[in-house]
Amino acid sequence: MTDTDHLVSLRRDLHRHPEPAWCEYYTTARIADEVERIGVDDLFLGADAVNEAERMAVPDEATRREWADRARDDGANPDVLDDLGTGPTGAVAVLERGDGPVVGLRVDIDALHITESESDAHCPAAEGFRSEHEGYMHACGHDAHVTFGLGVLERVKASDFEGTFKVFFQPAEERIGGGKAMAKSRHIADVDYLYGVHVGLDHPTGEIVAGLDGFLAVSHFLAEFEGEPAHAGAHPEEGKNTVQAMAAAVQNLYAIPRHADGATRVNAGLVGGGTATNIIPDESHVEGEVRGETTELKDYMRERAERVLESAADMHDVSVDISTEGEAPSATSDQALVDLVEAVAATTSGVDSVLERDALGGSEDATYLMQEVQQHGGLACYLCVGTSHPGGHHTKTFDVEEDTLRIGVDVIAETVRDTFENQP
Amino acid sequence: MTDTDHLVSLRRDLHRHPEPAWCEYYTTARIADEVERIGVDDLFLGADAVNEAERMAVPDEATRREWADRARDDGANPDVLDDLGTGPTGAVAVLERGDGPVVGLRVDIDALHITESESDAHCPAAEGFRSEHEGYMHACGHDAHVTFGLGVLERVKASDFEGTFKVFFQPAEERIGGGKAMAKSRHIADVDYLYGVHVGLDHPTGEIVAGLDGFLAVSHFLAEFEGEPAHAGAHPEEGKNTVQAMAAAVQNLYAIPRHADGATRVNAGLVGGGTATNIIPDESHVEGEVRGETTELKDYMRERAERVLESAADMHDVSVDISTEGEAPSATSDQALVDLVEAVAATTSGVDSVLERDALGGSEDATYLMQEVQQHGGLACYLCVGTSHPGGHHTKTFDVEEDTLRIGVDVIAETVRDTFENQP
């Protein structure tokens, strides 16, 4: 039996210690402690949990060290921290019991670079568990996701099942930088059934969406142009102008042809360049993204975007270096699992509304894991556990109703149990 | 002594038969007849006068044949026409007399694609020598230039000199397509002193400019883009859009950096593309030009323009074919010859104003011949013989005062004589 008070207390502790992508040292250590308490057959941490080479959007060593040190100051388990160093974060917990299918649950664990509200109307502020890492906040509910993962692990352990159960605690979702690293780890290859979960998304407490779809595949890129400076008055012809290149690129990025197969997106979200009004600008950059309703459409946009960026550089005789900062494919929830979630939810205490499907309309890198499982013949499903959140996701007043924690654990744990039993 | 009436009658006959670049079959035959009448040591015509491989802006075979046929209909010498076929036009006439320097005079012979005025106020219309080739006109005075060449030839023959005198009757100046072909012929290599001449240029009858300068080097280009069509509603992504490529090129052509070393120019003068509103346009073109105060500046612009055109094509995954349609370098008149012209002009009857130098501010491919002579150690000078022209150059009411013909022949012939004598 899950202790609801424990779930609440756990989530509040995580909420006080938000950590950005690939810096979730406190969070990973806290997960490790809880998993040890619960008792599992295997626990993989950091470099043993993810494929280190496939990480994206990794901050520099100094930043990672800063967060690892902060975790130590915050009292995280020093043995775990020693183990992690400044390497990858994340964890995979495994329960093995006889012959049977492999069922997985994926939750994400990172937080955002947002300053949390101090208003009394904001529950974490009023009840004393506001972020202690000023400027960072669990503003998307990943603190609840970790809690779901641990609560379900404990419940599944206590249940009757034959097979293997794995919980994937994935780092760096907010930068779409961790999904691939976890999908390309050795832990996903044998998973037969995979569940992902998100809290909220404008669904109230008591509402469950059995299968989310409409994930836009996405790719973040950084294009850095490098040219030659020159005095703009005395020798304009000697410059190699990266701002001209950047401007040509921006104009033509937005003009990539629309595609008959479905929705595409492009944005040059962050641009900059130059050093002084009288110097031909020798450095500029575009940080942007492309999306597609399918992975193919995203790839189409990405390929065209690279062509535009490289040609714009050529046009002004400058170089450009294009790197991928984060990426996620599209994915679809399998009907057999959606049916199962729907059936379970319909009989779960506290659930008063069940939607079969809804569209996300954004991006999420759980899709890497879903795709990996589906490609080797398994089934995947991404469900939503409603929570009446006062502020929108990614705002400073976002919060999770604590009743949701119990409901989520109930629905997911029971769904996992049914999956072992029915093997749909 | 030159017969002024003959000069007038000759120029009027040429005026009635204007021919465009590389189609001067009547004109070349007429020149040949006159040269035969005068009597020279050598006369080279067409392919023997110019370097056929170096021609630029050559119209297609059908067009050339049409003009050759028209020359025959107009009563041009059939022997010369048989000789020329549909090949190059132009002529080089040579007088050789003992040891001495080689002096050359270059005149251009082609007309423009302009419909001549029918107004009574326009002398050629009033006096019955308006263009008989509707839509074409000697609107820049090259009829007078040919007349200068023949008049000077006759006068130099009648004079005392030791050395060689050559008159270069150059085709296709208006398209800057003939200068290089004549400069790269075998006739220019031994020229020690070269004169070029233009009539008018806003200088009145009786005014001589001893040395013109400020020729902008120029290059005409044609860029033809080729892509793939597609239905703009049903499959926009399948098109390879040449109008997008062309637009990106135009924007960036005009944005080629200014140069500290002097004036540059660029123009996308003629553009077009596409087939229907609902088809992704698979063909487009830009016909344009670049210029520079020096040949180096023109080359700078040309190189940058090609880079822009090629990158714009790459950007939209289409191909581009860039061809040179005409070209001319910059050039400067040598002071020693300018001094000589100035001195002669000052004592010529009918000349009441002599300017040492003035700037052309446009382009002219006599510069190819001037450059060729100067590069092998010779001297060159381009003079202007004023004429009070009622309409501007390249307008339908342009005309030449006939007094100018005698003045021009006097000044140039005497200058040539002095050149043989003084060898400056």
Place this chain on the structure above:
Amino acid sequence: MTDTDHLVSLRRDLHRHPEPAWCEYYTTARIADEVERIGVDDLFLGADAVNEAERMAVPDEATRREWADRARDDGANPDVLDDLGTGPTGAVAVLERGDGPVVGLRVDIDALHITESESDAHCPAAEGFRSEHEGYMHACGHDAHVTFGLGVLERVKASDFEGTFKVFFQPAEERIGGGKAMAKSRHIADVDYLYGVHVGLDHPTGEIVAGLDGFLAVSHFLAEFEGEPAHAGAHPEEGKNTVQAMAAAVQNLYAIPRHADGATRVNAGLVGGGTATNIIPDESHVEGEVRGETTELKDYMRERAERVLESAADMHDVSVDISTEGEAPSATSDQALVDLVEAVAATTSGVDSVLERDALGGSEDATYLMQEVQQHGGLACYLCVGTSHPGGHHTKTFDVEEDTLRIGVDVIAETVRDTFENQP
């Protein structure tokens, strides 16, 4: 009973006399003759059939006169031609019989500017009914549509019904220039049930699509820029450059933001400008189109496109005149009528496959009439009569299998009869 031979012969005559938008003088006269033969209660022609003021994409007077004269030469009824003059084309035929609903059928009558194949493999060439108007062709099957209209009219006349039946013979669909003029005529206001029909669309002979949807709303525009010329070498700053304006417009037209509500399209299909390489171009134009999955999305694109065109003109200090060359909204087939067509088709001889619905994916201005009917509370449906066409629509080898004529008339006439009877 319909005479199939007559349908074939009629369609072949129309095929021999293709006429472009708003020039369908022969076609209109031929329709008038047939309608007279059949006998109706009312026949409205030209200016009485359409709202003259709402025409779009109307060619100039000289062009219309040329086609009217050609119709006379081709033996069209001179009384009808006298009546039409050089005004609007098109016809509305009306059968009235007692009280009952008003049912309408809309067919389009114009041809395309395409040169028809002369290959023996192309039936009209082999069997002697290839286009006699060289350069024009019924390459989209509107000859069959007119035949459907007349065949159905004759069959409905022969049937038992209570109410009013109207056939709308609409001009200028290919330029989306006639739909609005017919929708805004006085004949559409009382229509309760409207059918539209297209032949082919990659559906084979024997296949019927009961309800076509997915019409993209569309708007064709012509933007004409006017600036000031100047010599590109001598005074580049004095020009007002319309090619720069056009290029800026093209780049930014394609870059109009995608819309979350659905598919949008934009194309600068035909562009041109300038007069000579050395003149700053003082005239240019863009002929293009925008589309949207809904009329609102098309309007969004149109509004943004106008903003881009006007700002691009301002940017280069030139003027721009933007005109609408053709337009059509989006529309949806009503389920009640789709059901009716489906039921009829299922029992029609020669029909071996019935699809409930399919997407057009293009544009069609029958939507104006459908929208008009639906807005005043009526129902509308657009069906497709399959035909195994050897070449694609709008290609020179497009053709209609003649069996289709009978099948189409059977399905539509029976559907109309059922509509009167069931009034769904």
Place this chain on the structure above:
Amino acid sequence: MTDTDHLVSLRRDLHRHPEPAWCEYYTTARIADEVERIGVDDLFLGADAVNEAERMAVPDEATRREWADRARDDGANPDVLDDLGTGPTGAVAVLERGDGPVVGLRVDIDALHITESESDAHCPAAEGFRSEHEGYMHACGHDAHVTFGLGVLERVKASDFEGTFKVFFQPAEERIGGGKAMAKSRHIADVDYLYGVHVGLDHPTGEIVAGLDGFLAVSHFLAEFEGEPAHAGAHPEEGKNTVQAMAAAVQNLYAIPRHADGATRVNAGLVGGGTATNIIPDESHVEGEVRGETTELKDYMRERAERVLESAADMHDVSVDISTEGEAPSATSDQALVDLVEAVAATTSGVDSVLERDALGGSEDATYLMQEVQQHGGLACYLCVGTSHPGGHHTKTFDVEEDTLRIGVDVIAETVRDTFENQP
């Protein structure tokens, strides 16, 4: 007689205390002290020296306060600092002696945002007078200019003259933000002869250029775009995209037509925009400059640039605010004064090379004062006092040879004396 040691010591003190535009509090106080020591008839400081309303490129209050406080910490005269507050800097010193012309000398006093070299090869570092304001440096020699101003003041005071002598200590030349404010003060209106001076400019110690010309008129601008953010995946159409506007502006700024009247320049030197890859960027900016060989050409460029910026904003439905950050006209040195300087320099000890004229090829806002004097009928001249500087101007190793200080004071003071005497 001027004490050379004092000049050196004074310049070294100024060199230790570099201050940026409009923050020259220490410098102004130091000037005031020296002027008091010398003794003058009038001394105007700050708001009494310049026209406060005409200042450009003024940093914010907080920055000015920071530098004023630093000046106090550095031991600047507190009375002067109290007087200046955080208002304008700069000074005008006046000597009046009987009837006679008004002669002026203008020197500039501000430093640059450059970190000075710490190398032993760099004399200020080696000899202990390196900048004490880390990150700021007298890297253009204005410390020498102030020294010239004070040295000349002392020498003129000691000399025999009839008339009025004024020294203008102008702030903010590096940002071309102070010239206009000083030119529009009440002190310039009666000046009959004005001298400006620059040290170095690649001329070695011992060389004097009597008259500098070729100042490019210049205008710095800041364009700030403001639009609307939106989620780039979920609602791209709701954004008003300032990065698209900025890109369109940049492309078209560089494409402003070249001008036949002379050289023009444009540069988008510093650009930036946006907040995140997945947000439509709602803020962007371009900081740039335009230049012209004449003030008219600069105005042409400025007017066109504003048109481009405003139209680009309109095109993407965003607003733009354009401000002038600094400005300077063109100017020419008057021959009569150039002759005078040349004559004096030729006989000055330590001068071994005198050039009559040279071109600056950059910009300088002394031109505002020169223009003001010339427009009311006075004469102006800008001379250069060579110094063998090891690093280029605006580099971290720039330095002035100290012999130059004496030579500069000798040449200028004697020129001023001759001006009073000869009144050219």
